[in-house]
Amino acid sequence: MTTINAATYPIHFEEKGYQELTSLVSERNYSSIFVLVDDNTSNCCYPRFMELFFTNKPMEVIQIEAGEVHKNIETCVGVWNAMTELGADRKSLLITLGGGVITDLGGFVASAFKRGIDFVNIPTTLLSMVDASVGGKTGVDLGVLKNQIGVFANPELIVIDAEYLQTVTPREIRSGTAEIIKYGMTHDIRLFNEIKDNDELNIVDLIHRSIEIKNEVVLEDPKEQSVRKVLNWGHTIGHGIESYFLENNKKEALTHGEAIAIGMVCEAYLSSKVLGFPENQVTEIKEAIVNIYGKVALYEEDFDPILKLMKHDKKNVGGEINFVLLRNYEDFEINCNASEILIRESLMFYVTYK
CATH class of the missing domain: 1.20.1090.10 (Dehydroquinate synthase-like - alpha domain)
Known part of the structure; x- marks a missing residue:
């Protein structure tokens, strides 16, 4: 499938996406890479990601609990604390690997951490592929009120890999x-x-x-x-x-x-x-x-x-x-x-x- 160009970032498909991600990491010379996953994508999606993405940069995985009930500011604080303890700085990159909760929350985490670091979205559900990961909306829920806290922030690129759909119900x-x-x-x-x-x-x-x-x-x-x-x-x-x-x-x-x-x-x-x-x-x-x-x-x-x-x-x-x-x-x-x-x-x- 052909690349789709958004205002400030490309949306790549299949293997080309990983090739472009590898090039991005090399060109930008990020100090470190953080991959945000949840309980599901850690087991079901992260192994495929590691097969197709190659880097010699330091990389850490941060895992949160899966589900909409965890799409809140408390989870963000936990991720920010983990990134801080692991030495993240303004030249770090955050890769979100998951569904709409991960891409929404992860984009918000990146856009606010040290006033903004780069992030890349790799959506793993159909919903996040066709909607949540595209368009620059990031944020979390306020109680049960949907997406009340957030900012517009664009990723550096998006990788759409339909193989991840084999992992969802x-x-x-x-x-x-x-x-x-x-x-x-x-x-x-x-x-x-x-x-x-x-x-x-x-x-x-x-x-x-x-x-x-x-x-x-x-x-x-x-x-x-x-x-x-x-x-x-x-x-x-x-x-x-x-x-x-x-x-x-x-x-x-x-x-x-x-x-x-x-x-x-x-x-x-x-x-x-x-x-x-x-x-x-x-x-x-x-x-x-x-x-x-x-x-x-x-x-x-x-x-x-x-x-x-x-x-x-x-x-x-x-x-x-x-x-x-x-x-x-x-x-x-x-x-x-x-x-x-x-x-x-x-x-x-x-x-x-x-």
């Missing part, structure tokens, strides 16, 4: 697929059609196009002042649901993609009411999402806490909940508002689907 693949569906509905309907119409689809074939779309949007609006907000399609309600299931001990936590998938169903309903998005396409979205992800147990008594969490969404201004909504596939509008009544209706639209 089918559930994690489905989670990442939600972001590809998002790109399909907002920018290239072929992606959505291929996913919903093919039970035996090779999802790897869609990775390059998904990254192209995200990169095009980010190049136009690097810091989410306007059009980049489209990448939040499904995320306003989806993040509220994800946070609610994370904090509620009576609920099994959802993956990011599972929550965003519900969010796309609900926001398709809002789109039909606010912008006239065709009702047959609302039904199409709902049927496809339930077919791919199954039906999540959501009840009317869950609506109030979900709405409360939605009010902390980063896109909100002046207390108004802001949405990205669709007029049609590939035709979107940012900064849309919907009444609380409509939001409740959209959640009920999902809940009552048989």
